[in-house]
Amino acid sequence: MTEAEFFEEIKAQFSQKLPLVVYRKPKEDTLCSIFQNEDSLLSVNNFEETGFVFAPFDQEGPVVLLRPDRCGKLPGYTPRAGCAKKGRRPVLSAHGKGFHLDLVRKGLSEIRSGVFDKVVLSRSFSMPTEAEPLDLFKNLVEKYQNAFCYLWYHPKVGMWLGATPEILLNVRNRTFTTMSLAGTQVYRGDENPEWGEKELTEQKYVTDYILDALKGRVDDLKHARTETVRAGKLLHLRTKISGRLKDSNLAEILSALHPTPAVCGLPKESTRKFIVSHEDYPREFYTGYLGELNFQVERKRNNRASNPEVQVYKSISRQTTLFVNLRCLKLEGSEIKIYVGGGVTKESDPEKEWEETVSKSRTMLDIL
């Protein structure tokens, strides 16, 4: 399949208003597309299905499933810069700042009263755009090599686009990896900067929560050393976590994990309630998760041990690769809605929390 054919197929699906997703996994150069042949709105029942999932923040909400009726692959894709229409660089406005500062103060007051330890508070803002969705996607792929970049569309749900640095769960057969990702600072040329107490604590809450949620449900639970990772112009703290699922209990693992304190808070239930009743917009799919569910992967292997003439055989495994939906936007006609948030702990300063959401919003604004 040529590059022109790959993108033509996507445009044709759009013009027929049929569901699709196009994406590129972190550090890979293959673009993947998935098309559903008709527009029914399908949802996941028990996570035994195969397809591309798109889950909302709200754990009770249905997890949308795109059925892979047709799939495309474009290996070796080299992104080119400047696909979006040239225009004025979007101006960052302070609109909504008063509300956000108040929201953070309310969160802090709950933390100080001992209601919860950490809460992730967010905001959303809109701006006009004339950019073509596919051009925006190409810009994401070009700019964010370490991120999972996607463009997702369902005529009954809407169109979303993002470049997320956060893996929720990666499972091949029964081996899984996940990560705790939190704490933010702006990248200023040093990939190994000092971290403050506030960031170290807010990220440790996430690590401890994940380890606790998985304990007893998995074998060989391990975590690596906490490290700094770069996501565009930002740096985060990350701890990789791995293990082996006891049996095929993907649904149970996901419900124990999602939403983690990287996007909700600690404890989960009281912070979820606080978020839903105090943020001034519905998160919908922001801070939900998305990705491949139970895809078959074929691997060719050389079995040197059993045959000196090098026998090549194929092994088939099932793989699930899910990402947290961060650094994303929703496209509604000629308007985009950008979503950004940050973790609030007892050490938070409302003004700095606002600045952090401004820095995070640049990930999406820079592709316009």
Ligand SMILES: C=C(O[C@H]1C=CC=C(C(=O)O)[C@@H]1O)C(=O)O
């Ligand atoms: C909630 C977001 O980021 C999360 C992931 C990494 C760092 C975060 C932080 O430092 O607050 C957040 O937990 C967002 O980008 O909207």
